[in-house]
Amino acid sequence: MPLTPGFRRRARESEHDLPPGQYETRDFPVLSAGPTPRVTTDRWSLDLTAESGEQRSWTWQDLMALPQSTPTVDLHCVTRWSKFGTHWTGVDVDVLLDGVETSASYVTVGSYGGYTTNLPLADLRGGRAWIVHTYEGEPLHPEHGGPARLLVPHLYLWKSAKWVRSITLMAHDRPGFWETLGYHDYGDPWREQRYRGD
Amino acid sequence: MATWRRATCVSRTAETASAVTLELDVEGWPGNLAGQHVDLRLTADDGYTATRSYSLSSPAAAPSTQGGRRRVAVTVQRVADGEVSPYLADDFAVSDEIEVRGPIGEWFVWEPDGTPVTLIAGGSGIVPLVSMVRTRREARSRTPFRLLYSVRTPADRMFRRELAHPGPDDQALDVAFLYTREAPEEAARPVGRIEVADLVSWAWPPDFAPATFVCGPTGFVESVAAMLISLGHDPARIKTERFGPTGV
Numbered sequence: 001m002p003l004t005p006g007f008r009r010r011a012r013e014s015e016h017d018l019p020p021g022q023y024e025t026r027d028f029p030v031l032s033a034g035p036t037p038r039v040t041t042d043r044w045s046l047d048l049t050a051e052s053g054e055q056r057s058w059t060w061q062d063l064m065a066l067p068q069s070t071p072t073v074d075l076h077c078v079t080r081w082s083k084f085g086t087h088w089t090g091v092d093v094d095v096l097l098d099g100v101e102t103s104a105s106y107v108t109v110g111s112y113g114g115y116t117t118n119l120p121l122a123d124l125r126g127g128r129a130w131i132v133h134t135y136e137g138e139p140l141h142p143e144h145g146g147p148a149r150l151l152v153p154h155l156y157l158w159k160s161a162k163w164v165r166s167i168t169l170m171a172h173d174r175p176g177f178w179e180t181l182g183y184h185d186y187g188d189p190w191r192e193q194r195y196r197g198d
Numbered sequence: 199m200a201t202w203r204r205a206t207c208v209s210r211t212a213e214t215a216s217a218v219t220l221e222l223d224v225e226g227w228p229g230n231l232a233g234q235h236v237d238l239r240l241t242a243d244d245g246y247t248a249t250r251s252y253s254l255s256s257p258a259a260a261p262s263t264q265g266g267r268r269r270v271a272v273t274v275q276r277v278a279d280g281e282v283s284p285y286l287a288d289d290f291a292v293s294d295e296i297e298v299r300g301p302i303g304e305w306f307v308w309e310p311d312g313t314p315v316t317l318i319a320g321g322s323g324i325v326p327l328v329s330m331v332r333t334r335r336e337a338r339s340r341t342p343f344r345l346l347y348s349v350r351t352p353a354d355r356m357f358r359r360e361l362a363h364p365g366p367d368d369q370a371l372d373v374a375f376l377y378t379r380e381a382p383e384e385a386a387r388p389v390g391r392i393e394v395a396d397l398v399s400w401a402w403p404p405d406f407a408p409a410t411f412v413c414g415p416t417g418f419v420e421s422v423a424a425m426l427i428s429l430g431h432d433p434a435r436i437k438t439e440r441f442g443p444t445g446v
Contacts, residue, residue: 003241003296004242004295006289009242009244009248010281021249030440031440034436036424080250080251181303181305182304192200195200195302
């Protein structure tokens, strides 16, 4: 006997290529573990710290003065929605890392509000990750991580830390917020790496 | 790898006209904390599957022993144009089977301790919070609990009897219903959305350093969390769970 007899597909087929277990949404749902931090651009800054202790820091004006990219990307949230063809403006992380001496393999990204997430450094290089501040032509709303968030669309969205404040280069991997609370360390949507052990 | 467990529906209980509690008998349940959720996977005759997350409404549970079975409950609010919730709310029957994965989430959880707790629910956001209320009761905890439950009308209240008439095992559990559209005659508060005055009246004040859990639609959670912070609550002590779309 089949499981859940009588259950039938109702969702529209997506015209896009959905990772396993995902469905398409045209809304932009919000998921955060706590209250939305309200960070104004005049007190926003981003720090990059290498494992050597070398530090770089950008104010909002500094970030805006850097070369800007306009990626169009698909988003995949671990809570199973995917959103296609979103338009962003921001600074390629390669630009921030340019000239930084490092042999680090991992990074910890920290947020205003205390959130953290970890990624291999390689996943932030090669034009695959940005610090974005504009969504669909408008300043990024605080609920979605404004004034600026990390955007790493090839991983589940919890890796794209909202309210980004720091990038710390590390020799060793150290699990971040959700990664210590039962979620996968890497989070590849195409391999359905949702939870610890997937 | 993903562990999907077969589960059998053992009871259905209507909570409101549009919400139903499904009690599931799960093989080898590994136990859960209050506030966690599960993934439910449905499989159609043609092999199509759909998976959605639902909060547990049942209390914390110990692991089943020796591969035995254990009962857990989810409470499902029907979403009119949804793919999964109408099936679960209307068609999924006692003795039907489904697959369950979990428990999931180690953040929005409560374990008995002495810290005062404020629970703030908007609509079906009550589900993980009632799991905390039930866990407190089963643990015979005296942790002071205050629950603010915002609903449109009296008919929209889930777990109605249990929350309206806390029993002898629910000492120091205070429940306030906040009606947004239509209130019963005896209600002291006029209808309307939750506001700062409600939090001042019913939530533990910031001086008590309470643990605060807020669950509901995105707009509700955003609004309540912002009010709590304006009242001086430490953002680090406010845990939130949001659901539903946003137009932003």
